[in-house]
Amino acid sequence: MLEISGLKAGYGPVTILHDIAMSIEAGEIVAVLGSNGVGKTTLNNVISGIIKPRAGTLRFDGQDITGKRPRDIVAMGLAQVPEGRKIFPNLTVRENLELGAFRRAGRNRARNFERMCTIFPRLRERLKQRAGTLSGGEQQMLAIGRGLMSEPKLVILDEPSLGLSPLLVEEMFSLIQTINRDGLAVLLVEQNVVQSLAISKRTYVLEQGRFAIVGQSADVLNDPKLRQTYLGL
Amino acid sequence: MLGLVVPAILSGLTTGAVYALVALGLTLIYGVLHIINFAHGSLLMAALYVALVLNMRLGLDPYVALPIVVAVFFCAGYLLQRFVVDTFSHGRDANILLVTLALSIIIDNGALYLFTSNTRTVDVPYAFDMIEVGPAFIPLPKVVAFVAALVIAGLLWLVMRHTRLGAAIRAVAIEKRGAELMGIDVKHTYAMCFGIGTACVAAAACLLLPTFYVTPQVGYAFVLVAFTTVVLGGMGSLGGALVAGLLLGVVEALCGLFLGETLGQIGIFAAFILTLLFRPAGLFAPKVA
Secondary structure, eight states, rough: OOEEEEEEEEEEEEEEEEEEEEEEEEEEEEEEEOOTTTSSSHHHHTTTSSSOEEEEHHHHTEETTOOOOOOHHHHHHEEEOOOOOOTTTTHHHHHHHHHHTTSGGGGGGGHHHHHHHHOOOOHTTTTSSSSGGGGHHHHHHHHHHHHHOOSSSEEESSSTTTTOOOHHHHHHHHHHHHHHHHTTTEEEEEEEEHHHHHSEEEEOOOOOEHHHHHHHEHHHHTOHHHHHSSSSS | OHHHHHHHHHHHHHHHHHHHHHHHHHHHHHHHHHOTTTTHHHHHHHHHHHHHHHHHHOOHHHHHHHHHHHHHHHHHHHIIIIIIHHHHTTHHEEEEEEEHHHHHHHHHHHHHHOOSOOOBBOOOOOTTOOEETTTTTEEEEHHHHHHHHHHHHHHHHHHHSSHHHHHHHHHHHHOOHHHHTTTOOHHHHHHHHHHHHHHHHHHHHHHHHSSBBTTTHHHHHHOOOHHHHHHHHTTTTTTHHHHHHHHHHHHHHHHHHHHHHHGHHHHHHHHHHHHHHHHHHTTOOOOOO
16 A cells, blocks of 8 residues: 655755665554654655655555655545644634545545544534643544544554553554554554554564564564563563 | 714724724734735735726726725735745745845835826715714715725634635644645645735725825835734734724724824824733734643
8 A cells, every 4th residue: 555665865964764665555554663763753754745755765555656745645545643643723623623624535524524523422522622722632532533534545643642641542552443443554653662563463663764673563572672672671 | 072082983993994904914914824924015005006097097986996906916915925925935934024025115116116106096976975973974985994894804704714715724824734734735825815815905905095095105004003903903813903903993093083183193003012011912812722
């Protein structure tokens, strides 16, 4: 579904990502793990078209999307739920969800809206509230709901568990499995190593802008280097 | 005394509605693009000349010309933002200020070249018609301006609250990256906003023309008041700009009444200084979490 090869990207004189290659198949949960500042968000922004790559190609759903604009990529069915949520705090919960269908699936807006209210019952209670007044967990739900309103084929979740209480983190990971069960491919970009490995099929571990460990999540969990660096074992 | 105060207040409200309309355009552009549009007054002046020329050459009444001038200036505003302000500022705020300032200098001097600095007015048959409003007689064009300005403000509110474009504008105003990731075209939205803001001054120009004069410098008289209105209403707040505009119109009329006609505007700038001292975020700062 998504294939990246030879990707290089950065800002100004700084190169952040060096020679990245990865792929995501339809219906898969793929995790990209790494600590702060290794280039996770840069990778997402290149995929979403916010940053133009310096080299390499990106293909989505059989088409070359290298250098395409964000709105064309959204229109093709690749949505991103960004780090820090980036919901619209001045708009109501309802308006936030509706804007999720701005570029794609506008005709099914009412149906998807209803679906989001079913997946996230907390949001239904707060439809008229300004999104900025929601709690952190609710804002994350809203950000994911908004991303799903465009009926994507692949959704990138950038650190969805960041800043949530341990209980909510559990809820978030089971929710990711729920949305994946309907066949939606998920690129899960996380620092939360154990839980991400548990729910993903394959994992890429990003270090200094390069993939240091790549493999089936079950194998990556037993990788001695990972266990030492990320789990302290 | 009351016999003078009430008419002054009513007359002030009619002037204030036009101030509000000019300020609505300015505050919309500020609230969304986060730029101070120094060309706002010059665009008002340009719209006055366009309406004037349409009147002199084609005999179009300023009110009939309003939809045409508004449409032309909406397009002009869209194109200016998209291909001039955005292109030459390279996304840096200081550059945007300079580009809009440059635009205003070019427009002002263009008008000076084309029309000279002579003061001009239009001749409309109803210029001196009076309408009885309670205890006062208000010139018909001022009543029209008042009603039309409120209707336009209402339309603007409807667009912002209840359309896809309005939601996109409000989204882009506060969360550009989030909007981009929803597939909203930020540059297009900015330009639409600049277009709507410019359309507001164009409407104000057509409403002003029957009772006002035109010179290449006329924009400054309004833009200074508009800046005051925007600050008083809370930068970026549409409702605030409307109320503040009406309020300043009344303040000006009352100061004119008590201190003499030529000192009317002193009240506006006194109100500005008081606002900066005591409510720097404006009387009606927008509620943003």
